Amino acid sequence: MIDKLSLIKSEEMYAHAKTVHPGGVLGIRRPYNFIKGETPIFFKSGKGSKVIDVDGNEFLDMLCAYGPIVVGYREDEIDKAVIEQIQNNGVCFSLTQPIHNELSETLKKHIPCCETSIFLKTGSDATTAAIRAARSFTGKNKILRCGYHGWHDWCVESKGGIPKKNYEDILEFEYNNLDSLEKAVKEGGTDVAAVILTPINHPLGGKVEFPKKNFLENVRDICTTKGIVLIFDEIRTGFRVSMGGAQKIFNVTPDLACFGKALANGYPISVLAGKKEVMGSYEKKAFISSTFFENGTDLVAAQTTINFLEKNNVLDDIKAKGDYLEKNINVFIKKYEGICEYSGGPWMPFFTFYENKTVNYKILRKKFFTNFLRNKIFIQTAHHSYLSFRHSYDDINHFLNIAESGLKDSISL
Numbered sequence: 001m002i003d004k005l006s007l008i009k010s011e012e013m014y015a016h017a018k019t020v021h022p023g024g025v026l027g028i029r030r031p032y033n034f035i036k037g038e039t040p041i042f043f044k045s046g047k048g049s050k051v052i053d054v055d056g057n058e059f060l061d062m063l064c065a066y067g068p069i070v071v072g073y074r075e076d077e078i079d080k081a082v083i084e085q086i087q088n089n090g091v092c093f094s095l096t097q098p099i100h101n102e103l104s105e106t107l108k109k110h111i112p113c114c115e116t117s118i119f120l121k122t123g124s125d126a127t128t129a130a131i132r133a134a135r136s137f138t139g140k141n142k143i144l145r146c147g148y149h150g151w152h153d154w155c156v157e158s159k160g161g162i163p164k165k166n167y168e169d170i171l172e173f174e175y176n177n178l179d180s181l182e183k184a185v186k187e188g189g190t191d192v193a194a195v196i197l198t199p200i201n202h203p204l205g206g207k208v209e210f211p212k213k214n215f216l217e218n219v220r221d222i223c224t225t226k227g228i229v230l231i232f233d234e235i236r237t238g239f240r241v242s243m244g245g246a247q248k249i250f251n252v253t254p255d256l257a258c259f260g261k262a263l264a265n266g267y268p269i270s271v272l273a274g275k276k277e278v279m280g281s282y283e284k285k286a287f288i289s290s291t292f293f294e295n296g297t298d299l300v301a302a303q304t305t306i307n308f309l310e311k312n313n314v315l316d317d318i319k320a321k322g323d324y325l326e327k328n329i330n331v332f333i334k335k336y337e338g339i340c341e342y343s344g345g346p347w348m349p350f351f352t353f354y355e356n357k358t359v360n361y362k363i364l365r366k367k368f369f370t371n372f373l374r375n376k377i378f379i380q381t382a383h384h385s386y387l388s389f390r391h392s393y394d395d396i397n398h399f400l401n402i403a404e405s406g407l408k409d410s411i412s413l
Helices: 008-020 076-088 099-110 123-138 178-191 215-226 246-250 296-311 314-336 361-374 393-412
Strands: 043-047 050-053 058-061 116-120 142-146 170-172 192-197 229-233 256-259 270-274 340-343 350-353
Touching: 058 393, 076 296, 099 116, 099 296, 116 123, 123 142, 123 192, 123 229, 123 256, 123 270, 142 178, 170 178, 178 192, 178 215, 192 215, 215 229, 296 314, 314 340, 314 393, 350 361, 361 393
Parallel strands: 142 170, 142 192, 192 229, 229 256
Antiparallel strands: 043 050, 050 058, 116 270, 256 270, 340 350
16 A cells, blocks of 8 residues: 555644534545545545545545535536626625526426425524424424434434424334334324435445335325325435436435435525425525525526536536446446445445455555555545536546455555
């Protein structure tokens, strides 16, 4: 294995950060989510498929800012539109700007469930707004959930600082397991407001799962029969697996759906989209508002990103590159069956390691991902990767070469 990269400035900045921020940096950006001592903690800049840390190390980025970067870092056409909005029109106003209506119509064109929509900032905002809409519409309280849906009180995994009453009406069920869902429905009785799930399952540290045949269709049928609002959390799948998200490729239409991340190529915006009768809760019964939800810059970024995706067939390009990546990984990973598995299809590449009699999976995983980092490929151990439009086939071949050699060398060490 090649030598460790110099991370002196990054480590100095982190030491300072811990004196002015709780934990130094927040949540998923903390060093314990990566390979400690091998991963930079501060980035300086990015362009296309590359990022540069504060020590000057340039990495091929396979995390894409945890998903928002669908075109590439500092994409000229998108950034120019935002700069023009700032210079010519402004950012934050007491009232709404015309781009609000334009973007709303664009979303209706692409998202099957979208009859109306509201704009927010984060994925957690959108999923929480969906839960409020469902409860308001049905007059019921219990939520059946599957998957990760953000950091708000009703869904966050770590319960510190949250009263039990804030999540006691949340029941969990297993992905691809209808018996588990039906059991949760029975437990919820007549008080179930919504079912929320990620249509493609991406558990932290676990392999990415696609829906089994008829799973989503059966979930839809159960919700329709029981009068339960069906919510798809499409924060990661929207404007990445297709323009209309996973609901479009699987041909299953939810009542509500949450979008974000790739929607604006890194600018902070999310969307709750859905059927008019359910979304209508926000006209009279329920309330939602924020000073910054409808800032013109973010709406312009989203509209320009969607235009760019359409004009350049970006999602077809990403899928073709992802198919190429998956096909070539599967050629060499077969040798390590029972030790390492690839999942995620063309959209969410992920390596899972398993314990067996000859290999300690934790040690193997650490060596494998350390090799990526020392070869200047930025990747996370417990979170799946992404591809962007600006990832080239040379980038992908480099990733493949390091993955294959790293797996071979890690197991032989």
